[in-house]
Structures are given as structure tokens and as C-alpha cells.
Amino acid sequence: MDAGNLSQWADDAVRRVWAEHRVTPLRTVERVSPDGVTVLLKDESLLPTGSLKYRHLGAMYCQAIARGRIAAGTPVVVGTGGAVAVAGAYFARLLELPFTAVVPAKTASGVLERIEGFGGRWQVGELPPVAIQEEATELAARVGGYFLDHFTDADTAMSAAGPTVAEEVFKEVTPDWIVVGVGTGATSAAIGRHLRQHGLPTRLAVVDPENSAYFPAWVTGAADYGTGMPSRIPGIGRPRVEPGFQPDLIDLVIPVPDAAAVAAMGWLHRVAGVNAGPATGANLWGARYLAARLAEERGSGTVVTVNGDNGDAYRHTHLDADWVRARGLDPAPFEAEIAEWDRR
Template sequence: MATEHPHAWAADAIRRLREHDRRTLPTPLRPLPLPSAFARGDIRVYVKDESAHPTGSMKHRLVRAMFAQAIADGAIQRDTPVIAATGGAVAVAGARLANLLGLDFTAVVPAKTPSEVLARIEREGGRWQPGERPPAAVQEEARELAARLGGHFLDHFGDAERAVAGCGEPTIADEIFGQLSDEPYPIPEWIVTGIGTGATSATVGRHLRRHGHSTRLAAVDPENSAYFPAWASGCADYATGMPSRIPGIGRPRTEPGFLPAVIDLVVPVPDAASIAALRWLNSAAGPAGGLAAGPATGTALWGTLHLVARMREAGTRGGVVLVMGDTADPYRTTHLDPGWVRSQGLDPAPYEADLERFARTGEWRTHRA
């Protein structure tokens, strides 16, 4: 009996990855109504809703590209175990896509990973095991496990940017500009995203340069993260050694996928401001009539409103696109829980007052940001 050539399995696996996401791509581009002070239509804001991916996060797009790249490279074959080091959205997406391909998947997770995330990994067909080392060493622990099992380590910090560049089409930037083609401002003034692995900002920045668009790229960065000081100082290996409290974005050190040269502006955002903006988005009183977004989207909204205010002051017309990275559901007992927020020493109230004043008058004060 003839044995199937490994190239045939690889081609079929990549086809299945593409087919799996075809019905959810492109992810929606939703208008975000601005307060009445901006209602003239001179400035329009859109939300690129990456929570529409099958696992509810923009990390799904990155992980799909990483699987496709590793399969094309021969690093993942039909019986290769896949190992990741994360207790977040990458693990959930990795579990789902590995299950789709009939591959074993294990996430080595930090000790304080929420039980909701562990349950989601299991529901998607994956396994998890707690890391036995401090959180900063979980990556190396997972890499060693992959070596022992003869598996593939899914290094989202080291490989995501390269994978999206090689196997990530259609990219998020391709989709944004396609969706804006019939809008009043088909070339937006700004695109706003956070920085986690650096893959999304690198993808958008490259697209802008490749196509000669006048759009500028802004990245938002939470407290404790190394990206803003690295961008501002030009120090490529800047490190803070402190973890981010905003899931999915911010890192204690700059990661390999971070390309500061393609970013026009990095906006540092206080964590309490991110929480205030998150609540504003999720509230029926918010400008979108309620948008179930995660905390990183709160960070992006705060930076977006800062840019909108700058455009208004300068008399600039145009569009702004902010990237919504994930949904609110995983954060009901953390960032959306007032008790948890207090336990972190965060006070969103002053920033909520800023947002209320902005909604009422269009006035944006930036002294805290």
C-alpha cells in the first residue's frame, strides 16, 4: 500500500487552516459613533473587530500563520506534538488549530492562569500543565518540553512577526484598506493598535510603506511595558522587568517582532485609564451603545481619543481605525470586576470623569496620559 507523501499532508493541513477561517474573514470593521461634539462627520472612527475570529482574539490570526509557516517549513508534520508557553489567547487558539489538524497540543501555563482560560484550552481540545518555574522562565520550560517530546515549540514572541509576513495573507492591513474603500475616508489618518508580540504593528507598518499610504501608525502601551521607552529612546533591548497588567499587550522587554521604525507614534496609557475606557466601551452609555471588548481595546480607545482630539484641534478631517483585540468575556472576574480593579491599586474614577466630559463637551484633557 502506497504511503502518502508528507508534502500532501502539509498542503492539506494548510488548506484546512485557510478553510477554517474563511467564513469569519474579513473580520468586521464597525463604525464607532463619536460624541455629539464630533458629529459633523469630519472625523470618523472605526473598530476593526478581531474578536470575531473563531477563538475570540486577534491572536488567532497570528497563531494560524505560525502553524502554516511551521508546516511549510517542515517543523510540524502529521504526528508532531505542539507546545506553547502561555496562559492566554495564544494557548486557546493553538489548542483549536492543533485539534483541527489532529495534533496533540500542550500549553505550559503560568501558575496564576485564570481557571476560565484553562477550561477554554480544554474545550478546544488541548492540554495544559502548570509551569514549575517563575513566569519569566515558562518560555524556556516549554521549549525544553518540546525538545523532550520531539515536538514543535510555538514561540509566539519569536516567530509570529516572521510567520505573518510569510503566511499571514490576507493580513489585517489588507482587510482594513479593502473595507474602507467605499467609506468617506478610504485612507485613514491613523491606525491604532497595541503591541504584544509586535507582529500586528509590524504588519500594518510594512503595508503602509509598501503601498505608499499617508496613514500613520500609532501604538498604545500600558504601564510597566518596555515598548514606549524603547521607541522613545532608541534602545533596542530596553527592559523593565515588570509584567503588564493589560492582557495581550505590553512586555517587560522588547520582543524580536517589535519594529519601532515602522511606528509613527507610541502613546503610553495608564492602566487605570485603560480600565476606564474599557468600562466606557462595555457600557450601554458608551459611544458605541455597548461594545464587549477586552482591556487592550480600552488602551487602544484611550489612545484613539487622544488622536481624535489632536485632529479636531488641528482642523484635520479623516478616519481613525482602532484594533479591537479580544472580547470582554475572559475579563468578567478581573478587569471588569470593580473588586479586582481595587485589589490592583487602580482608580479609574478620574479617567472616567475625563471620558464623561469628552462625551458631553468634546473636551479632551491629556495631562494624565
């Protein structure tokens, strides 16, 4: 393919990615907040792959194409067994590119099926999960492909992309707080930058599950903090601080017990009719905490959070009571607390 055709392919590819963009709705979550305070949910689960990671991967593909790293026929490789792999497969199919996800051994079957459903392939990593990224990098080099590094590249890609979650939210409302989870750190960093650049009064909170490094790193200021333990809440929490995490842009980090995230996810399914995953449960738990704080401080306010993951992939895991108990999680005390929300 000559230079002219290469340029034409790149232009067409970027247009095809951005033609896929759609604005997701803000919905009110009833029965979760005290009188006078509104909790709104930005429903990213309605994106084509059912996840907020769809935005990240679209931006990352465009960035890699613009830099000449991905061209027609370039094999694309990722190292993850989560929503990033699903979104990566989606965009690879859109652009007619070969796609492989190197996944941990315990990756949920639902995730693997969705990768395959979008035309991608997967292989189980031979190294421990902590080395999945390294293994994926080596595979990309062997096949002459490109390693899509969502931990390093998502933040820079999102900062150049648009419209972002923040831009869409603030076209509709200027909340007192916006609450998100943190995995790569790209979403919270993009929102934090938007708030600072536009001089907005909204404050940014992130929720952090058990075993994650972000809350202790934020409290202590230790950028190299590590726990050595994986998160049990897919999509958020990391055993180490990733490059995209920007603590200076964050006003508050809220630690959320894993069982509380599971309980809140269950409430969203049963009561609110929201098809959400456990990361969204953690978001709701944090949003409720801030709603109660606003009610106590001044009696009114608005909190926005994000439904970042469709719940379908968790029907045999976090939505299954036997699976939850087998992991040593007891949502019952938190379910009782949530039941009190309805009575207030």
C-alpha cells in the same frame, strides 16, 4: 508515513487552516470622537477564538508546516497563559495534533477552560513566569514535539501570510491613523510594512501600558530596554523589547495608564455595546487621543483601531470592580474624562 503522504498531509493541513479565514467588520464607534472625526473599530473579537491572536497562530502553524517542523501527530507546545494558548489549542484541534500550553501560575481560569474546550491541555510552569518560554521549549524537546514561539516567529509568519488586518482595513478605508497594541510586535510590524510598501499616507500609532518596555525603548532608541515588571493589560506590553517590535515602522507610541484602559473597556461594554478586553480599552484611549488631535489640527479625519480581544475572559478580572481595586487601579478619574467625551 511516506514522503508522498507527508506532503499530502501538509497540503491538506494548510488548506484547512486558510479555509477558516474570515473577514472581520469595521464598525463606527459612536460618541467617542469630536465632530468631524470618525473612529472605526476593526472587530477581531469575532474571530473563532475571540482574539487577534487567531490570525497569528494560523499563520504560525502554516509556516511551521511548510518548513517541515509540524507533521501529522506532532505534539505542539506553547509557553503562555493568554489568547495565544487558546488560539494554539484551536488550530491543534483542527489539525488533530496534541497540544499543551505551559502557563503561569496566575493564569485566569477562563483561559484555562477555553484551552480545554478546544481539546488542549495545560500545565502550570514550575519556573518563574519570565522562564515560561524556556520551560515550554524543554517540554517540546522531551515529547518530540514542536515549540511554537510566538515572540520570535509571529512576525515572519505574518509577513508571509494574508490577508492581514491592514489589507482588510485598506480595502474599505484609508484612515489618517491606525492604532494597535503591541505584544509580540507582529501586528504593528505587519501594518507598518503594508503602509510603507504601498506608499500610503496613513500613520501608525501603538499604545503601551504601564510597566512595558516599548514606549521607553521607542523614545530612547534602546533596543535592549527592560523594565523587569509584567504588564497588567493582557495581550499588550512586555517587560523587554521582543524581536518582532519594529520601531522604525511606527510613527507614534502612546503610553496609556492601566486604569485608563480599564475605564475605556468598561465604557465599551456599558455604552457602546462592544464586548472587549482591556487591551482594546487601551486602543480606544489612544484612538480618542488622536481623534481629538485631528479635530484640533484640521477639524476632520478618520482613526481606525482594533478590538483585539473578546471581553468574556475578563468578567472576573478587569471587568470586576473589586478585582480592579485590589490591584491598586482607580478608573474613576478616567471614567469622568470619558463621560466628557459624550458631552462634546
